[in-house]
Amino acid sequence: MGHFFRLSFRLYILFLFVFLSLFFSSKVTLASTIRIGGFDSPRNDFPFNDEDSIVSNLEDPSKFGIGGVVSCGVEFKPFVQEIAPGSLVSNGVRTLDVFIAGSVGYEYPEYRALSTAEAVELALFVEKGGIVYISDTNYVDESPSVNTFFEALGVVDRFSPDVDYLSFLGESYQPIETRVTKGPFGLVGNLTHGDFRVFSVSSFTPVAKGFETIGGIITMALGESEADFGENYVLHEMAYGDGYISVSGMPLYIPFLGSGADEDNVKYFLNLVSLACKAPSSVFVPFLDLPWDYQGKGMTFSQAALSINSYFDHEYPLLSIGMSEPISAQGSATIYKGLFRTSLDYSSHDGYDYGKSAQTKEGTPVLAAASGCAYYKDPKYQCGDKTCARAYGNAVLINHDGAGEGFQTRYYHLQDGSMITTNTDPAQCVQVTKGQQIGKVGHTGNVSPTGEAGSHIHFMVI
Numbered sequence: 415m416g417h418f419f420r421l422s423f424r425l426y427i428l429f430l431f432v433f434l435s436l437f438f439s440s441k442v443t444l445a446s447t448i449r450i451g452g453f454d455s456p457r458n459d460f461p462f463n464d465e466d467s468i469v470s471n472l473e474d475p476s477k478f479g480i481g482g483v484v485s486c487g488v489e490f491k492p493f494v495q496e497i498a499p500g501s502l503v504s505n506g507v508r509t510l511d512v513f514i515a516g517s518v519g520y521e522y523p524e525y526r527a528l529s530t531a532e533a534v535e536l537a538l539f540v541e542k543g544g545i546v547y548i549s550d551t552n553y554v555d556e557s558p559s560v561n562t563f564f565e566a567l568g569v570v571d572r573f574s575p576d577v578d579y580l581s582f583l584g585e586s587y588q589p590i591e592t593r594v595t596k597g598p599f600g601l602v603g604n605l606t607h608g609d610f611r612v613f614s615v616s617s618f619t620p621v622a623k624g625f626e627t628i629g630g631i632i633t634m635a636l637g638e639s640e641a642d643f644g645e646n647y648v649l650h651e652m653a654y655g656d657g658y659i660s661v662s663g664m665p666l667y668i669p670f671l672g673s674g675a676d677e678d679n680v681k682y683f684l685n686l687v688s689l690a691c692k693a694p695s696s697v698f699v700p701f702l703d704l705p706w707d708y709q710g711k712g713m714t715f716s717q718a719a720l721s722i723n724s725y726f727d728h729e730y731p732l733l734s735i736g737m738s739e740p741i742s743a744q745g746s747a748t749i750y751k752g753l754f755r756t757s758l759d760y761s762s763h764d765g766y767d768y769g770k771s772a773q774t775k776e777g778t779p780v781l782a783a784a785s786g787c788a789y790y791k792d793p794k795y796q797c798g799d800k801t802c803a804r805a806y807g808n809a810v811l812i813n814h815d816g817a818g819e820g821f822q823t824r825y826y827h828l829q830d831g832s833m834i835t836t837n838t839d840p841a842q843c844v845q846v847t848k849g850q851q852i853g854k855v856g857h858t859g860n861v862s863p864t865g866e867a868g869s870h871i872h873f874m875v876i
């Protein structure tokens with residue numbers, strides 16, 4: 415009876431959960447959807463949400479969606495006439511992922527410049543991880559209209575009164591490689607553009623110089639501008655907070671060529687919007703390899719990766735960097751398949767142990783999982799009047815660069831005397847390449863069983 419009751423109760427909870435999920439699912443925005451908003455016409459001369467080639471590409475499921483180049487869908491939210499306080503970030507949470515501020519401001523009052531309150535909200539949006547595209551107008555007889563945004567960001571970059579003026583279209587020089595110009599839709603080439611307002615760059619990175627050629631011929635200035643024609647950049651970018659900003663001296667999404675925007679201009683916006691996709695992309699390549707020569711032992715990556723002696727306890731992933739597990743949780747672990755804890759002896763374990771089943775043993779070379787800079791973590795410390803040892807034994811830590819920038823890998827229990835460095839100062843780290851030997855498998859620190867039989871690599875990523 416008791417069992418039956420418990421079972422029924424669980425089923426009830428399950429059904430309740432399924433029911434609630436169905437009920438709420440229409441209102442929940444999935445993390446894999448990129449929400450795009452922006453300024454609408456007439457405040458934005460050429461609203462981004464119009465049916466042009468950029469919008470049709472964004473709505474193409476082979477480009478954005480499950481199985482597309484970028485595995486996030488796109489959802490257009492209402493484009494607005496003004497940014498109200500709290501409309502982009504409400505209670506600390508973003509309501510959008512991308513905001514196309516476009517070209518605000520014009521000589522008529524209804525096409526007004528970006529107000530300070532709007533600029534503050536937009537800056538907060540970027541700080542919270544939003545992506546902003548903003549351009550000034552290219553009208554010679556008008557003042558810059560979006561400088562309030564740069565004031566709100568606290569940078570000294572500003573649009574100038576000067577416009578690089580040309581009577582028809584030009585092309586930029588080849589943009590430099592950035593997270594956007596070298597995005598999932600490929601390298602962006604010369605951008606089609608017209609007259610553009612000059613931007614004085616300090617914190618932003620200049621990305622593409624304006625006006626290289628028209629049809630292969632170097633263009634000439636028409637003399638209306640005080641700007642230094644041919645030397646100014648039309649496009650600039652900056653990572654800011656958790657977000658990203660793209661700035662141009664005129665809107666680069668205008669359908670210049672009748673049927674739609676230039677192919678490279680379209681590609682630029684597809685790559686820019688892609689920054690908001692946090693789901694793994696179909697072109698995603700892992701930056702880490704496993705830290706020993708598993709192929710030399712006849713194992714594939716997935717065979718080796720899963721030949722784990724002791725798993726990672728998922729509930730407390732930050733134990734190595736100062737977080738500690740409450741006593742009540744000791745002796746249990748959370749496995750990757752779910753939230754349920756079972757009694758497992760790898761409680762509070764913050765890495766993966768690769769030993770016998772992964773064909774590593776005392777003396778097997780330990781290899782850098784990716785390129786970076788290696789330093790040593792000393793297991794010995796003074797406790798009272800004697801020297802004590804920490805559980806990790808000899809440890810090498812690598813701060814990664816390139817695709818792994820911001821990540822650190824750690825390799826514990828290394829054999830005495832085998833480490834590539836014993837300098838504990840990260841500032842004096844040793845540069846290593848992916849696959850380079852950084853030590854040998856050993857049994858220093860706490861291993862089980864004790865002695866050589868317990869030799870393994872404790873591998874972790876922070």
Ligand SMILES: [Zn+2]
Nearest residue numbers: 765766767872
């Ligand atoms: Zn371990």
